[in-house]
Amino acid sequence: MDASEISERIQCFLEREFPNEGVALALDTNLLEDWFIDSLGITETVLFLESSFGIRLSRADISGENFKDIESLSALVARRSAE
Amino acid sequence: MPGLLKSVPVDDALRRAHDRHRPLVVLAVLGVLAVYVYLFTQAAGSVGLRLPAELAGDLGVELPAVFDDDGNVESNLQISLTDRVDRSDDERLVFFGALAAAFLCAYFLPLRYKQASLVLWATVAIVVLYGVEATCALLLAHFVVYLVLHPDRRRGLPVSAAAGLAAYLAFVHEAGAGLDRWVWIGLLPAISAALYRHALLPALERPRIAAIVQPAAVHSAILTICVGILAESRTGNAWQLPLGLLMFFWQWARMTMYYIDHRDGQVPSDLPLHRYLAVFVSPGAIPNWSWGVSIPQGYAYLNNNFLSRDKNDIVVDGLRLLGIALLYLVCWDWLRNGVSQWLDGLGIPVYRCNTRFLVRHFVAGAEVGTASVLLTTLLDLARFMLFFGSVMHFKVGVWRLFGYDVAAYYDRPWKATNLVALWGRFAFHYREFLVRAFYYPSFFRLFRGSRHLRVFVASMMAATVGNFIWHVSERVFFRELSVDDLMHTVGTWPYFVLLGLGISGYQLFRMLRKPTRKPWTRDRWIAGDILAAYCTLQFFGLIHIFMRPASGGTVGDLFRLFLIGFGIELPR
Numbered sequence: 001m002d003a004s005e006i007s008e009r010i011q012c013f014l015e016r017e018f019p020n021e022g023v024a025l026a027l028d029t030n031l032l033e034d035w036f037i038d039s040l041g042i043t044e045t046v047l048f049l050e051s052s053f054g055i056r057l058s059r060a061d062i063s064g065e066n067f068k069d070i071e072s073l074s075a076l077v078a079r080r081s082a083e
Numbered sequence: 084m085p086g087l088l089k090s091v092p093v094d095d096a097l098r099r100a101h102d103r104h105r106p107l108v109v110l111a112v113l114g115v116l117a118v119y120v121y122l123f124t125q126a127a128g129s130v131g132l133r134l135p136a137e138l139a140g141d142l143g144v145e146l147p148a149v150f151d152d153d154g155n156v157e158s159n160l161q162i163s164l165t166d167r168v169d170r171s172d173d174e175r176l177v178f179f180g181a182l183a184a185a186f187l188c189a190y191f192l193p194l195r196y197k198q199a200s201l202v203l204w205a206t207v208a209i210v211v212l213y214g215v216e217a218t219c220a221l222l223l224a225h226f227v228v229y230l231v232l233h234p235d236r237r238r239g240l241p242v243s244a245a246a247g248l249a250a251y252l253a254f255v256h257e258a259g260a261g262l263d264r265w266v267w268i269g270l271l272p273a274i275s276a277a278l279y280r281h282a283l284l285p286a287l288e289r290p291r292i293a294a295i296v297q298p299a300a301v302h303s304a305i306l307t308i309c310v311g312i313l314a315e316s317r318t319g320n321a322w323q324l325p326l327g328l329l330m331f332f333w334q335w336a337r338m339t340m341y342y343i344d345h346r347d348g349q350v351p352s353d354l355p356l357h358r359y360l361a362v363f364v365s366p367g368a369i370p371n372w373s374w375g376v377s378i379p380q381g382y383a384y385l386n387n388n389f390l391s392r393d394k395n396d397i398v399v400d401g402l403r404l405l406g407i408a409l410l411y412l413v414c415w416d417w418l419r420n421g422v423s424q425w426l427d428g429l430g431i432p433v434y435r436c437n438t439r440f441l442v443r444h445f446v447a448g449a450e451v452g453t454a455s456v457l458l459t460t461l462l463d464l465a466r467f468m469l470f471f472g473s474v475m476h477f478k479v480g481v482w483r484l485f486g487y488d489v490a491a492y493y494d495r496p497w498k499a500t501n502l503v504a505l506w507g508r509f510a511f512h513y514r515e516f517l518v519r520a521f522y523y524p525s526f527f528r529l530f531r532g533s534r535h536l537r538v539f540v541a542s543m544m545a546a547t548v549g550n551f552i553w554h555v556s557e558r559v560f561f562r563e564l565s566v567d568d569l570m571h572t573v574g575t576w577p578y579f580v581l582l583g584l585g586i587s588g589y590q591l592f593r594m595l596r597k598p599t600r601k602p603w604t605r606d607r608w609i610a611g612d613i614l615a616a617y618c619t620l621q622f623f624g625l626i627h628i629f630m631r632p633a634s635g636g637t638v639g640d641l642f643r644l645f646l647i648g649f650g651i652e653l654p655r
Contacts, residue, residue: 013461017597037593040593041504044524047534059523060347063089064387 007074027070046063055080086140098390108395116183122156124176148416163373181208185366189485198361205364219253221328229359231300234287236480240276247275266473286369301342304332308559336516340381343519349383371474378508388488411473419466436462439631445644446636458647460624499604500587500615521549539587547583
């Protein structure tokens with residue numbers, strides 16, 4: 001699966017699970033500032049990433065750098081998939 | 084509310100760009116601190132000014148229960164665990180003085196000296212307020228943790244020698260006089276450095292030993308509780324800990340956060356000592372030291388938020404919080420008194436807005452109605468929130484004065500429409516501690532095959548188990564290491580279970596049914612938000628019945644009282 005496909009699936013998930021009227025979700029939208037509404041949203045995103053891409057995430061992956069935007073999440077998935 | 088994830092690393096070049104001076108901001112800070120000094124110390128009387136109570140009288144303002152006998156404002160802002168300075172007013176004056184000096188240094192000094200100056204001024208204040216012995220015991224404990232978590236021969240040897248000197252000043256400085264004293268002063272640092280060089284360093288090079296020694300040093304507070312309780316059960320004598328160590332143990336939550344950062348690779352291995360100490364020994368940690376939940380952040384969060392945007396904007400945000408804190412500090416008792424008297428006048432007893440008095444009354448055999456239970460628990464929660472919020476706003480405000488863009492600990496909890504949101508709004512940094520220390524370890528290890536079970540168990544681990552462990556440590560350290568105090572906390576278990584079930588239940592509900600609108604959107608559903616906010620606060624208030632047991636009462640009595648809140652009356 002290439003990076004654009006990963007990003008697209010993450011984007012669909014975020015738009016479906018965390019509808020945010022009035023804000024357009026782009027690949028570089030700051031998820032922490034403009035999208036997630038609470039820490040449960042982060043937990044659900046972890047569940048989605050693990051089940052959709054067959055990866056295992058750890059506590060250390062829950063960081064501001066990894067969850068900054070769709071591109072950084074996509075890069076995290078790519079790194080974990082390659083391991 | 085993204086929580087800790089909002090913080091991302093900031094480099095020094097950006098910090099320097101944010102470090103611009105504005106004299107008006109400095110004057111505003113000094114002005115606000117002067118107001119605090121005027122209201123909460125005896126300084127006004129000393130310089131011949133009208134005292135706050137006299138000034139209020141001159142202005143015709145009546146604020147019953149606000150002023151104390153010596154004419155200034157009664158305050159929750161305390162210097163805990165010490166009576167070294169005669170009066171609490173004078174303790175606050177020392178603190179405000181150190182705060183002003185620390186602010187000026189942190190504001191004007193070049194970037195590389197800012198954090199060191201905060202450590203220095205905090206140490207000076209702690210020496211004056213708690214004494215040399217306590218300060219040295221506190222520093223000794225931190226030196227040991229630093230040496231264990233950051234092993235390095237070049238940096239470690241002087242720190243280990245300093246630890247030896249701190250040990251002398253904390254524990255054995257009265258052991259001898261004259262020549263003996265100098266022998267001790269020379270001997271202890273030398274022994275300490277030798278132990279570090281030839282025992283600790285080689286041991287820490289072995290991963291298996293490091294994996295035992297490092298968590299043991301970090302969690303020494305909890306280990307001490309366990310050993311102390313066991314010792315008491317065998318000998319019948321409760322342990323009394325030296326004050327400095329007690330102060331160190333009170334920082335267990337913050338230490339745990341630091342250790343999580345350390346394990347996650349977010350703390351540089353070559354971190355200088357003063358930047359380690361800046362996390363723990365800062366003026367922002369001094370007021371209400373024994374409120375251990377206050378800002379339990381580790382290195383990464385504080386470092387990432389240090390001068391992460393324009394310094395003056397952060398300071399002004401801090402002033403805003405100090406202003407709100409001032410309002411709460413001055414008015415909370417006046418409000419509590421007024422509401423309590425008004426409701427008592429209407430024939431609805433609310434027991435001075437205190438659930439503890441309600442429980443005592445009920446356990447003593449008196450009849451209590453549903454309205455009384457609901458109003459007393461709700462008003463007690465409001466009382467506690469104002470009381471708690473005042474100190475937390477002050478502490479966060481102080482951190483912001485130093486350029487740390489720390490999120491508010493307390494953010495209008497009455498707007499929470501569910502228990503998860505309530506915790507984020509009521510005790511934001513404490514919730515983050517529970518999430519990182521208890522929720523994530525469970526979530527990433529247990530029940531990975533079941534989404535719902537995984538979330539449920541992780542939530543219970545944080546809200547019930549972690550929360551309970553923290554409250555045990557709080558209770559035990561607040562008194563002494565004794566079985567009685569432990570049993571008292573164990574008896575409050577229903578609070579933790581009900582809170583955990585409430586939070587876990589909401590998380591599962593949210594997973595099954597996604598919200599389609601944001602709370603407090605101005606539409607026709609806003610009445611539902613108001614109802615949800617009331618139910619959330621009322622439930623949280625009601626379960627506090629279990630946190631206020633009365634002597635002679637049983638858990639069954641507390642459950643009966645709890646159910647009366649729902650209109651269910653069981654026979655005694």
